[in-house]
Amino acid sequence: MKLYELNCLLKSSLALEEIELIQRNIVSLIEKEGGFLIDEKKPFKKKIANLVSGGIENKERIAYLINLIFNLEPVKLEKLREGLSKENQIIRHLILIKKTPRILEKRSKLPKDFIQKDLETIKQDKTTLDQIEEKLEEILGK
Numbered sequence: 474m475k476l477y478e479l480n481c482l483l484k485s486s487l488a489l490e491e492i493e494l495i496q497r498n499i500v501s502l503i504e505k506e507g508g509f510l511i512d513e514k515k516p517f518k519k520k521i522a523n524l525v526s527g528g529i530e531n532k533e534r535i536a537y538l539i540n541l542i543f544n545l546e547p548v549k550l551e552k553l554r555e556g557l558s559k560e561n562q563i564i565r566h567l568i569l570i571k572k573t574p575r576i577l578e579k580r581s582k583l584p585k586d587f588i589q590k591d592l593e594t595i596k597q598d599k600t601t602l603d604q605i606e607e608k609l610e611e612i613l614g615k
Contacts, residue, residue, distance in 0.1 A: 474544040476511070476571040481557070482564040483537040485518065492516045492537050495562055499541065502556045508545030536564060542571065 481499065483492055493516065500510055519538040545553065550568065557566045 474508070475547055476573055477543055477545055477550070478569040478571050479539075479541045479543065479557075479566065480569075481539040481566045482519075482521070483516070483539065483562055484564060485535045485537060487537065487562060489516075491562070492539070495560065496539050496541075498560070499539070499557070502553060503541070503543050503545060506545060506549040506552055508543050508549070508553075510541065510543045512542040514540040 479499070481495075483495060487495075496513070496516060500513065503510060516537045516539050518535050521534040521536055523534075554566075554568070557563055
């Protein structure tokens with residue numbers, strides 16, 4: 474499964490309930506194809522730089538934006554695109570492949586004098602271990 478991000482522009486003339494219904498339909502379409510939702514943002518109004526063919530009647534160039542992040546098999550992505558294109562309230566949609574986040578361990582850079590002190594303590598511990606081994610040999614009579 475790959476990680477995807479879906480952005481949809483919806484007509485600004487829609488009511489908020491209709492937009493939430495469309496968003497639920499998109500989520501159910503993703504789940505129907507075997508994917509699962511990771512993150513879902515609340516739809517919000519967005520100002521658009523250029524008029525988009527097919528939908529915005531407003532001279533203010535405003536549309537609602539839906540943003541979803543989900544996992545889906547790459548083979549089933551085409552069926553999702555077909556389902557999105559059938560929805561006539563969606564002006565435009567964009568599906569992006571997201572990189573899976575990696576958790577990186579931080580490497581700390583220790584000062585050399587700190588490392589030198591650690592080496593000295595290790596040497597001291599080694600000498601004490603050697604002394605203990607000698608005493609054990611004396612006691613056991615080897």
